[in-house]
Amino acid sequence: RKRRTLPEITEVHSKFSCQLWPSQMGEEEEEIEVSAMCGWFDVTFKGAPGEPATQEVLLCTAPEEGVCTHWGQSLFLVHPALYGAAEEHVSGTIDVTRQKTNFRLLDVCMNLQVTSGKDDATAASKPAQFFYKFE
Numbered sequence: 001r002k003r004r005t006l007p008e009i010t011e012v013h014s015k016f017s018c019q020l021w022p023s024q025m026g027e028e029e030e031e032i033e034v035s036a037m038c039g040w041f042d043v044t045f046k047g048a049p050g051e052p053a054t055q056e057v058l059l060c061t062a063p064e065e066g067v068c069t070h071w072g073q074s075l076f077l078v079h080p081a082l083y084g085a086a087e088e089h090v091s092g093t094i095d096v097t098r099q100k101t102n103f104r105l106l107d108v109c110m111n112l113q114v115t116s117g118k119d120d121a122t123a124a125s126k127p128a129q130f131f132y133k134f135e
Contacts, residue, residue, distance in 0.1 A: 009090040010103075012096040017115070034082040034090055037110065038063065039074040076110060076132055082125055084114035091115045092127075099133075108132040 020032045040061040047053030061071040082090060092112040099105040110132075114125035 010098055013093065015091075015093050017089045017091040018058040020084045020086055020088050020094075020114075030085070031083045032085065032088075034084065034112075034114075035078050037078060037090075037112075039094075040071075040077060072129065074134070076108070076130065078112065078128075078130060082112060082114050082128065084125065089115050099135075106134040108134065 002104075018037075020034070022032070028118040040063070042060045042062070043126065045053060045059070057071065061069050061073060063073055084090065091110055091114075092110055095109045097107050099107055108131070110130045111127055112130065113123055113127040115123055
């Protein structure tokens with residue numbers, strides 16, 4: 001993990017891919033509906049360059065049963081929903097920028113598409129773009 005500077009975190013741009021899994025209910029499904037994406041962050045506190053921490057501390061805000069922080073997670077609704085099959089992927093990009101009027105508020109843009117594999121550019125759906133404002 002790399003130490004980040006303030007200008008580097010003013011905007012975050014990233015690619016991602018998530019595999020679709022069949023229902024936990026044991027039912028065979030022809031289509032899997034993707035109606036939301038969940039977001040969270042991890043950060044490692046290592047101290048300052050001149051004063052390194054004696055022990056690094058990892059803050060993970062991922063959803064986990066029995067573990068919580070006041071940070072929580074962000075839910076990104078996907079409407080209209082995307083549909084895919086088991087072992088296909090929801091692939092895309094996420095762009096997070098600070099709002100110009102208040103640097104603590106964020107604008108998020110996600111481009112999502114169902115693809116046949118993690119690194120495969122074969123699209124199973126049309127690309128869709130979603131915008132979110134965190135105020």
